[in-house]
Amino acid sequence: QVQLVESGGGLVQPGGSLRLSCAASGFTFSKYWMYWVRQAPGKGLEWVSDINTGGSSTYYSDSVKGRLTISRDNAKNTVYLHMNTLKPEDTAVYICKMTWRSRDYWGQGTQVFVSS
Numbered sequence: 001q002v003q004l005v006e007s008g009g010g011l012v013q014p015g016g017s018l019r020l021s022c023a024a025s026g027f028t029f030s031k032y033w034m035y036w037v038r039q040a041p042g043k044g045l046e047w048v049s050d051i052n053t054g055g056s057s058t059y060y061s062d063s064v065k066g067r068l069t070i071s072r073d074n075a076k077n078t079v080y081l082h083m084n085t086l087k088p089e090d091t092a093v094y095i096c097k098m099t100w101r102s103r104d105y106w107g108q109g110t111q112v113f114v115s116s
Contacts, residue, residue, distance in 0.1 A: 002026040002105040004096050009110030012086055020081040020110055022096030030054075030074040032100065036081050038092035039109075048094070051079065064090075086114045 008020040022034070035050040049060045049070040058070050069082040079096055093109040 002098070002100060004098065004105060004107035006094065006096055006107045006110040009094060009112045011113045011115065013116050014086060014088060014114055016086050016114070018083045018086065018112060020083065020094055020112070022079045022081075022107055024077045024079070024096075024098070027098070027100055029077040032098050034070075034072060034079040035097040035099075036070060036079075036094060037097055038090075038094045038112075040089070040092040045095075046092075049081065083112070086112075088114050090114050 003025045005023045006020060008018060010018065012018055031053055033050055033052055036048040037045050038048050039045050047061055048064055049058065049068060051058045051070045051072055055072045060068065067085045071082065072079045081094065090112060091114050093111050095109040096107045098105050
């Protein structure tokens with residue numbers, strides 16, 4: 001079955017960096033777009049970024065553009081979110097997602113906490 005396992009979250013100071021990873025299994029990773037979304041405390045899900053199958057096309061929300069970079073390694077079945085110049089408003093649970101046969105699959109998320 002589809003499994004998505006995120007890692008790499010933690011506590012970081014404003015202006016700091018983190019790299020999140022999402023390890024995928026149970027499907028042919030290289031054939032599917034991958035997505036990162038986030039949920040801040042007390043708020044709904046927010047789309048952050050997505051990447052096409054080969055990694056040549058990437059898209060970002062305005063709130064993270066220029067600071068976060070999505071990438072993927074199809075040989076490792078892993079999608080990454082490189083996070084730079086982090087702000088307190090980036091504090092959230094970050095979740096990776098894929099869609100297969102019209103059904104969304106979600107990881108359990110990894111917590112990012114940006115605070116001094």
